[in-house]
Amino acid sequence: MAKRARVRAPELTGKGGWINTVGGQLGLTELRGRIVIVDFWTFCCVNCLHVLDELRELEEKHRDTVVIIGVHSPKFVHEAEHQAVVDAVERYGVEHPVLDDPELATWKQYAVRAWPTLVVIDPEGYVVAQHAGEGHAHAIARLVEELEAEHAAKGTLRRGDGPYVAPEPEPTALRFPGKALALPSGNLLVSDTTRHQLVELEGDGESVVRRIGSGVRGFVDGSAEEAGFSEPQGLALLDDGSVVVADTVNHALRRLDLVTGEVSTLAGTGRQWWQGSPTSGPAREVDLSSPWDVALFGGKVWIAMAGVHQLWAYDPEGATVEVAAGTTNEGLVDGPGAEAWFAQPSGLAATADRLWLADSETSALRWVDLDGTVHTAVGTGLFDFGHRDGAAEQALFQHPLGVTALPDGSVAVSDTYNHALRRYDPATGEVTTLATDLREPSDAVLVGDDIVVVESARHRLTRLRLPEEAVRVESVAHRTQRAATEVAPGGLRLDVIFQAPAGQKLDTRYGPSTRLLVSSTPPELLLTGEGADTDLSRALELNPAVTDGVLHVSAMAASCDDDPANEYPACHVHQQDWGVPVRLTEGGTDRLPLVLAGMAD
Numbered sequence: 001m002a003k004r005a006r007v008r009a010p011e012l013t014g015k016g017g018w019i020n021t022v023g024g025q026l027g028l029t030e031l032r033g034r035i036v037i038v039d040f041w042t043f044c045c046v047n048c049l050h051v052l053d054e055l056r057e058l059e060e061k062h063r064d065t066v067v068i069i070g071v072h073s074p075k076f077v078h079e080a081e082h083q084a085v086v087d088a089v090e091r092y093g094v095e096h097p098v099l100d101d102p103e104l105a106t107w108k109q110y111a112v113r114a115w116p117t118l119v120v121i122d123p124e125g126y127v128v129a130q131h132a133g134e135g136h137a138h139a140i141a142r143l144v145e146e147l148e149a150e151h152a153a154k155g156t157l158r159r160g161d162g163p164y165v166a167p168e169p170e171p172t173a174l175r176f177p178g179k180a181l182a183l184p185s186g187n188l189l190v191s192d193t194t195r196h197q198l199v200e201l202e203g204d205g206e207s208v209v210r211r212i213g214s215g216v217r218g219f220v221d222g223s224a225e226e227a228g229f230s231e232p233q234g235l236a237l238l239d240d241g242s243v244v245v246a247d248t249v250n251h252a253l254r255r256l257d258l259v260t261g262e263v264s265t266l267a268g269t270g271r272q273w274w275q276g277s278p279t280s281g282p283a284r285e286v287d288l289s290s291p292w293d294v295a296l297f298g299g300k301v302w303i304a305m306a307g308v309h310q311l312w313a314y315d316p317e318g319a320t321v322e323v324a325a326g327t328t329n330e331g332l333v334d335g336p337g338a339e340a341w342f343a344q345p346s347g348l349a350a351t352a353d354r355l356w357l358a359d360s361e362t363s364a365l366r367w368v369d370l371d372g373t374v375h376t377a378v379g380t381g382l383f384d385f386g387h388r389d390g391a392a393e394q395a396l397f398q399h400p401l402g403v404t405a406l407p408d409g410s411v412a413v414s415d416t417y418n419h420a421l422r423r424y425d426p427a428t429g430e431v432t433t434l435a436t437d438l439r440e441p442s443d444a445v446l447v448g449d450d451i452v453v454v455e456s457a458r459h460r461l462t463r464l465r466l467p468e469e470a471v472r473v474e475s476v477a478h479r480t481q482r483a484a485t486e487v488a489p490g491g492l493r494l495d496v497i498f499q500a501p502a503g504q505k506l507d508t509r510y511g512p513s514t515r516l517l518v519s520s521t522p523p524e525l526l527l528t529g530e531g532a533d534t535d536l537s538r539a540l541e542l543n544p545a546v547t548d549g550v551l552h553v554s555a556m557a558a559s560c561d562d563d564p565a566n567e568y569p570a571c572h573v574h575q576q577d578w579g580v581p582v583r584l585t586e587g588g589t590d591r592l593p594l595v596l597a598g599m600a601d
Helices: 046-061 082-091 105-109 137-154
Strands: 017-019 035-041 066-072 098-100 117-121 126-132 180-182 188-192 197-201 208-212 232-237 243-247 252-256 263-267 280-282 291-297 300-305 310-315 320-325 345-350 354-359 364-369 373-378 384-387 402-405 411-415 420-425 430-435 441-447 450-455 460-465 476-479 485-487 490-498 504-506 514-521 526-528 531-533 537-542 548-561 571-584 591-598
Touching: 017 082, 035 046, 035 137, 046 066, 046 137, 066 082, 082 098, 117 137, 126 137, 126 571, 137 571, 180 232, 180 441, 180 450, 188 232, 197 232, 243 291, 243 300, 252 291, 300 320, 300 345, 354 402, 354 411, 402 441, 411 441, 411 450, 420 441, 490 514, 490 548, 514 526, 514 537, 548 591, 571 591
Parallel strands: 035 066, 066 098, 232 291, 291 345, 345 402, 485 571, 490 591
Antiparallel strands: 017 098, 035 117, 117 126, 126 591, 180 188, 188 197, 197 208, 232 243, 243 252, 252 263, 280 320, 291 300, 300 310, 310 320, 345 354, 354 364, 364 373, 384 476, 402 411, 411 420, 420 430, 441 450, 450 460, 490 537, 504 548, 514 531, 514 548, 526 537, 548 571
């Protein structure tokens, strides 16, 4: 990384306090002599979850020199609740200290603009690098090795144990279960996500029949005792009586033979899909990205591919996969499948003529018809959410993760961050509330006249009788709160800053190695500059008649090892999406720099 003027790292402050430590406050002074990586994340964000996984190897390899500090910076109202952050830290296996910063105090001090963002601080307390988005672990690992050598030579490197203290394990039958499936036997199959297992329960939803999976994070086929999963989620019954499993962090689809307990792999390589990777082909040869749910629709297994904001389909007959809908751009756009935009689709439910989906980051309920056209029933976009019943056009959810088809043609929505079960009736266009006081419901399954809800943060299944009347709930509406950047009306220069890591260069062997996509909410905000191109800088023209809005910026850069002697250099993709709130003000800035990798000018 190119050397820049030395900038002292601001202190880490947050009203929520510290998690995974003992003794309260933790400051940069106590961490002097260590290499500190600050990870700004929020637990709704699948890209943030990818980064947690990217950092695991580095965290283990450099445990005596590197301290990773998570700074939890919430997007949704629910994410500002301290207990919800504590739950998320355990749910996703975060093994480093986390600062709960509900008011975004440290986020603002570091001028962060996007989830996730990584900041590297050297042993003397200076910021030496900043990276936004995914795909930077290799660059940070290289930088860490350089910093270790430099500061060991200077005598400013301090080795030893870090401040992480593991929480005591809780003796519950399930731990943050994700999805459930009613089996032909009358039993229930549950993805026990945090324990990396599947659990078969008796019809009472409590008595354990058997566990499938070793309970150790891994990607292993074999018997029920040997098989390895990594945070499994969605479950669907195939026509042959087996179960397909969305093995989320393994980026794979697995098959469970209910008779023998054997687990095998149907699709995925174990590697995460990146821009430029194949989007169709033999299922075992194509990379996937955080499949969150699965459903059988039109003879194929549809996949809620949360990691790339798409729907994919697996064909059991031909053992192939392909993109079914979505562009990888994050947002809410209806229309033909190839043109639609999604935002972390996380729940699926099929009927004869519709595939319903919970589109979590847009807090939306959407559906796909038999022609592959995408429609929105409830939801407006990335930044509006709440708990409001009534006509679908104005109804609000908050980050729903599950959807369940009901016998009367309506659907139940697991409205996760509202701790509620909601109902949408296509016949009337009305949204109602079926039940409240559920703790992060992530799925629900019909069992006779009852509906069994997966209460993920209460570590249990809860059986409810489908009510004849809706629960009355006071309406609440929210909008994601982040400080707007004051920009001048008219011309605005957008610069995405990318500096290839040391020892690497932009990969131009097959054409341009960068991509920049720009759009806005409302669309009228941008007079010119919308669309995709390969240059990471662009001249935008902002409409002076629009006082405020959001600029949506998506950037990608590919870099490869710069060694002429190596015919097949290792290459890496860096990518990030920003939603930048802007307010048009006379005297505002005429340049917007966004750091993908490097340091801002």
